Structure formats: C-alpha cells, structure tokens
Amino acid sequence: MPHPVLDSPAPVLPTRPKPSGARRLTLAALGVCVVTLLAALATVLAQVNAASAATASALSAEAGHIPEGTVVTLADDHVAAIARLDPALLAAMRQAQADATAEGVPSFQVTSGWRSEAYQRWLLEDAVERYGDEAIAGQFVATPDKSQHVTGEAVDIVPLDAQLWLMEHGARYGICQTYANERWHFALATQPGGVCPAMKPDATS
Ligand SMILES: [Zn+2]
Numbered sequence: 600m601p602h603p604v605l606d607s608p609a610p611v612l613p614t615r616p617k618p619s620g621a622r623r624l625t626l627a628a629l630g631v632c633v634v635t636l637l638a639a640l641a642t643v644l645a646q647v648n649a650a651s652a653a654t655a656s657a658l659s660a661e662a663g664h665i666p667e668g669t670v671v672t673l674a675d676d677h678v679a680a681i682a683r684l685d686p687a688l689l690a691a692m693r694q695a696q697a698d699a700t701a702e703g704v705p706s707f708q709v710t711s712g713w714r715s716e717a718y719q720r721w722l723l724e725d726a727v728e729r730y731g732d733e734a735i736a737g738q739f740v741a742t743p744d745k746s747q748h749v750t751g752e753a754v755d756i757v758p759l760d761a762q763l764w765l766m767e768h769g770a771r772y773g774i775c776q777t778y779a780n781e782r783w784h785f786a787l788a789t790q791p792g793g794v795c796p797a798m799k800p801d802a803t804s
Contacts, residue, residue, distance in 0.1 A: 657721035663714040663748070671709045672696075673754075683713035685751045688787050691772040692754060695765065704764045710783065711755040716743040734803075738780065741802040753777070753786040770795050778802055 658664040663680040665671050673693050675681045681689070696707045714722075720743050726736035740746075747753035756762060762782050769775055775788035775795035781802075789795050 653717075654721065657715070657717045661715075662718040663712060664718055665709065665711060671712075673707060673709060675709075678712075680712035680714070681709060683751050684754060685787070688752060688754065688774075691774055691787060691791070692756075692785070695769060695772045695774055698771075699761065699764045699768070702764070705758055705760050707761045708757050709754055710757055711748060713751040714746065714748040716749055719743040719746045719749050737803045738801040745802070747777075747786050753784055755781075755783045756785055757783060 656662065658666075661679055663683065665678070665680050671678050671680060673681060673689065673696055684692075692707070700706065719741070723736060723740045723742060726740040727733050730736045730739075741748075743749050748755075756765060762776075765774060765785055766776055766782070769785060770789055771792055773787045773789050773791045773793065774785050776782060776784065776798060777786050777788055777796075778784055779798040779800050
C-alpha cells in the first residue's frame with residue numbers, strides 16, 4: 600500500500616529579478632523623456648493660446664475689424680472702423696455717398712476703415728503666410744507705420760458701382776483712388792474739385 604503524500608513540495612514561484620543598475624538608468628531616462636515631452640507640449644499649447652488670444656484682440660471690433668458678411672456703412676458711428684476715421688475723410692465720403700445715392704448708385708458699404716496697428720500687423724503677417732513672400736505681401740498690405748488705414752485716412756468701399764462712381768466723381772470731394780491695384784481703396788488726395796494725382800502702383804510705393 601502506497602504511503603499517502605503528506606507533505607507535497609511547495610510550488611516554486613519564479614523570483615522577479617531585481618532591476619539591475621542599467622535597467623534603473625533606462626527607467627530614469629524614460630522618465631526624463633516623458634517629463635521633457637510634457638513640458639514641450641505645455642509650451643506649445645501656451646504659445647497656441649497666446650497666438651489665438653493675440654488674433655482675437657487684433658480682429659476685434661475695437662481694433663477696427665469688420666467681419667466678412669457684416670454690412671457697415673459710413674453712418675455707423677458706433678463702429679470703431681468708422682468712428683476713428685479722419686473726420687475730413689468721413690465728411691467727404693458722406694457727402695459723396697449722399698450725392699451718389701441721389702444719382703441712383705447703390706449704398707456705399709465699408710469693408711475696412713480705421714484699423715489698429717495690431718490689426719494691420721496681423722493682416723500683413725497673414726498676407727506673408729498666404730503669398731509665402733514678404734515683398735509680394737507688401738504690395739497688397741502696407742506695414743503698420745505706412746498704412747493709411749492705421750491713421751484713419753483711407754477707407755475701402757464696395758460694391759463695384761460705388762467704386763466706379765467714386766473713381767469718376769470722387770475728386771469733387773477731394774476723394775481719390777490712390778493705388779492702382781486697389782480699386783476699393785479711397786483717400787483724400789486732392790482739394791475738393793481738384794485733380795487726383797497719378798495712382799501709385801501699389802502700397803509699397
Ligand atoms: Zn484700403
């Protein structure tokens with residue numbers, strides 16, 4: 600008769616090898632990498648946040664931004680883009696608008712009037728990004744120190760019928776198209792009833 604097994608051997612558990620020095624170093628290095636990555640991510644997020652905050656303030660109504668699709672007229676005194684125009688330009692444009700309307704020309708709409716320096720700088724940076732070239736961008740968007748929009752001395756008008764009317768009759772009020780490549784951009788450039796000076800090719804000249 601076989602003896603009952605009274606004392607079976609305890610199962611042998613595999614022992615976990617203690618981390619070697621090299622392994623500890625690897626773990627520490629990984630930890631450093633993760634911390635560095637998280638810090639980099641935080642920096643990028645902070646920059647994105649700062650950039651979008653800057654964009655938001657550059658494109659605010661207080662900065663003179665008129666969102667696309669918003670109809671603004673020369674009568675909109677509560678809009679910074681209109682209120683901060685040079686009073687002489689605004690008065691001349693309003694007179695021109697009244698006479699144009701009497702002749703059946705559609706109402707003038709302002710797509711851009713006074714702009715803050717920050718808004719002008721944003722426009723320039725946006726144009727540089729779009730054209731991929733500072734010189735080309737400069738032909739369409741003036742630098743903040745040169746822009747007549749920043750000083751309130753220029754206004755952009757649509758629709759085309761209003762532009763054509765101003766090109767033909769603007770000089771009566773001293774209003775001229777000043778850049779050949781911007782048929783919407785008008786400024787005071789002669790005496791009322793005078794002759795408009797030759798247009799500059801673009802905003803760089
Ligand atoms: Zn303009």
